[in-house]
Amino acid sequence: xxxxxxxxxxxxxxxxxxxxxxxxITLASGEKMVVHQASRExxxxxxxxxxxxxxxxxxxxxxxxxRLYAELLAYQRYRVKDEYVLVGTIDGVIVGIVNGRMVDDRxxxxxxxxxxxxxxxxxxxxxxxxxxxxxxxxxxxxxxxxAESPIGYRRWMIEYELESRxxxxxxxxxxxxxxxxxxxxxxxxxxxxxxxxxxxxxxLEVAKKLILPSEYPQIPGFKR
Amino acid sequence: MRKVGIxxxxxxxxxxxxxxxxxMLALAALEALDDAGIRTGKGHGVDQVFVAxxxxxxxxxxxxxxxxxxxxxxxxxAMAETVENGPASGASAVKLGYMGIASGMCDVxxxxxxxxxxxxTGWEATDFVATMLHPDAEYAYGLTLPAFAGxxxxxxxxxxxxxxxxxxxxxxxxxxxxxxxxVAHIQLVPSFHAIIEDEDAPVINPYVAEPLRVYDVxxxxxxxxxxxxxxxxxxxxxxxxxxxxxxxxxxxxxxVVAEREVPTDLLAVRLAxxxxxxxxxxxxxxxxxxxxxxxxxxxxxxxxxxxxxFPRGEGHLxxxxxxxxxxxxxxxxxxxxxxxKGHPLGATGVxxxxxxxxxxxxxxxxRQVEGAxxxxxxxxxxxxNNVVATIxxxxx
Numbered sequence: 330x331x332x333x334x335x336x337x338x339x340x341x342x343x344x345x346x347x348x349x350x351x352x353x354i355t356l357a358s359g360e361k362m363v364v365h366q367a368s369r370e371x372x373x374x375x376x377x378x379x380x381x382x383x384x385x386x387x388x389x390x391x392x393x394x395x396r397l398y399a400e401l402l403a404y405q406r407y408r409v410k411d412e413y414v415l416v417g418t419i420d421g422v423i424v425g426i427v428n429g430r431m432v433d434d435r436x437x438x439x440x441x442x443x444x445x446x447x448x449x450x451x452x453x454x455x456x457x458x459x460x461x462x463x464x465x466x467x468x469x470x471x472x473x474x475x476a477e478s479p480i481g482y483r484r485w486m487i488e489y490e491l492e493s494r495x496x497x498x499x500x501x502x503x504x505x506x507x508x509x510x511x512x513x514x515x516x517x518x519x520x521x522x523x524x525x526x527x528x529x530x531x532x533l534e535v536a537k538k539l540i541l542p543s544e545y546p547q548i549p550g551f552k553r
Numbered sequence: 554m555r556k557v558g559i560x561x562x563x564x565x566x567x568x569x570x571x572x573x574x575x576x577m578l579a580l581a582a583l584e585a586l587d588d589a590g591i592r593t594g595k596g597h598g599v600d601q602v603f604v605a606x607x608x609x610x611x612x613x614x615x616x617x618x619x620x621x622x623x624x625x626x627x628x629x630x631a632m633a634e635t636v637e638n639g640p641a642s643g644a645s646a647v648k649l650g651y652m653g654i655a656s657g658m659c660d661v662x663x664x665x666x667x668x669x670x671x672x673x674t675g676w677e678a679t680d681f682v683a684t685m686l687h688p689d690a691e692y693a694y695g696l697t698l699p700a701f702a703g704x705x706x707x708x709x710x711x712x713x714x715x716x717x718x719x720x721x722x723x724x725x726x727x728x729x730x731x732x733x734x735x736v737a738h739i740q741l742v743p744s745f746h747a748i749i750e751d752e753d754a755p756v757i758n759p760y761v762a763e764p765l766r767v768y769d770v771x772x773x774x775x776x777x778x779x780x781x782x783x784x785x786x787x788x789x790x791x792x793x794x795x796x797x798x799x800x801x802x803x804x805x806x807x808x809v810v811a812e813r814e815v816p817t818d819l820l821a822v823r824l825a826x827x828x829x830x831x832x833x834x835x836x837x838x839x840x841x842x843x844x845x846x847x848x849x850x851x852x853x854x855x856x857x858x859x860x861x862x863f864p865r866g867e868g869h870l871x872x873x874x875x876x877x878x879x880x881x882x883x884x885x886x887x888x889x890x891x892x893x894k895g896h897p898l899g900a901t902g903v904x905x906x907x908x909x910x911x912x913x914x915x916x917x918x919x920r921q922v923e924g925a926x927x928x929x930x931x932x933x934x935x936x937x938n939n940v941v942a943t944i945x946x947x948x949x
Binding site for chain 1: 674742744753
């Protein structure tokens with residue numbers, strides 16, 4: 330892609346971030362969820378997966394989905410510095426998306442967690458994968474986190490015993506910033522984060538198909 | 554005493570209610586009244602209303618719920634009382650309805666149980682449920698119902714050889730049953746391998762109160778269930794032949810669990826069941842289907858033994874042999890049980906009765922127990938310190 334001078338000045342400088350190594354998790358249903366990092370080329374597909382949720386008021390899906398939608402666009406079109414996106418798929422079908430960004434070598438910023446398929450703690454597993462990326466692969470010391478929904482607040486702030494740090498600024502605004510420190514990660518990781526590597530090549534190949542969900546439990550009667 | 558039957562049943566979808574407490578109760582009540590062919594308003598014929606709720610005051614800051622329901626349903630001037638007996642409130646309310654009709658004080662009683670629990674966090678709900686424990690000897694030390702169940706399970710395992718796999722089998726079975734129950738809270742069948750054997754299991758199905766894991770514990774649910782009780786001598790008034798309440802037994806045990814001589818014995822369950830069998834003139838082997846209070850998977854096993862369905866220490870062996878699933882010798886928790894259908898405290902005892910009525914009427918669809926004639930429900934209050942057993946029989 331040819332980047333003209335004005336566009337070049339609009340783009341944030343990129344840091345060379347190590348990739349998130351894909352993994353797979355056996356969910357309670359027995360289904361295998363593959364978690365892998367999405368590329369900019371995957372974003373149009375992910376936007377389609379998120380779009381139906383933008384009008385779902387229940388459990389704050391609308392706010393979370395609308396913001397994630399914008400963040401995906403910003404990632405695709407180079408308007409956010411050092412963003413990353415992880416996708417959860419079951420048999421290639423998108424079941425959840427998480428994203429965030431690297432602020433600097435020491436600090437990460439968690440953006441959003443959207444579980445499309447519900448009842449299997451997919452959101453909890455994808456959030457854990459996101460924290461795993463920040464702490465174990467980007468080598469950061471802290472991740473700044475806020476939540477829009479009560480579910481998010483319970484899952485992250487309460488279950489991870491996040492440190493409340495209202496004086497620290499988070500790009501999303503919202504509730505006062507909470508922080509996952511390295512020590513908290515090490516404390517909670519064994520009970521929160523799981524998965525196996527490497528992902529068998531054929532399983533990963535299927536995961537990368539990023540098939541759009543044919544149904545959304547949040548939208549009864551949805552047909553694509 | 555007059556014979557008493559159940560002429561109508563109603564049940565909301567358990568899970569998360571979109572409407573306030575009294576509206577939710579009204580939805581279940583209206584379905585039951587409709588099932589019994591009763592129209593609200595002038596000349597409705599309902600003499601008495603009982604509402605079972607454990608948490609309306611504490612969780613929803615609402616008292617006198619039965620009075621509110623009567624007004625909402627336009628059932629004045631029916632008599633009305635709210636019944637609180639912990640998680641056994643529902644069966645207690647059915648018992649009081651039975652007594653009202655059997656005594657001749659009324660002909661028709663509406664019994665509704667309901668709870669709106671998801672207005673608080675899971676932790677707050679656990680704390681609320683723990684308020685039924687002894688305030689000085691138990692609650693003050695941070696004991697909760699899952700903690701009691703965990704300790705009870707450990708003792709049961711040591712004594713009778715029950716394993717975590719046995720508990721997971723109970724969970725999977727009840728979730729499978731719930732898939733055929735459209736009002737069940739959780740419509741998902743866990744994989745036995747995934748929740749107990751897979752290397753991801755410790756995170757996917759973590760311990761809540763070791764050795765109990767997430768899939769051994771009932772969810773926190775909103776929901777309501779309702780039954781219309783009637784005098785059997787008035788059975789011709791109703792569109793469907795009433796299912797007879799053949800026996801009711803209730804018993805209590807020490808409030809402080811540590812004061813029990815044998816902590817793995819659930820004496821109140823045993824006595825309540827024996828009293829219900831005696832009143833019904835039936836034996837455990839006459840029971841075709843049972844709804845047992847599986848707030849924790851271990852309780853289904855322990856209650857099945859205390860109620861005489863299996864010899865002591867062999868309930869888990871029956872689970873292994875598949876005897877407690879639909880199609881087995883004595884299907885247990887065909888509704889999905891508290892484990893998968895959900896456990897809105899005040900609703901549970903009534904919900905168990907609703908399931909038995911559906912079974913005895915032959916209306917249970919994919920979870921139907923063929924030829925069921927007698928059903929047993931055990932509603933368990935406290936940690937077994939106040940238990941109500943109810944036996945229903947199909948009138949030929």
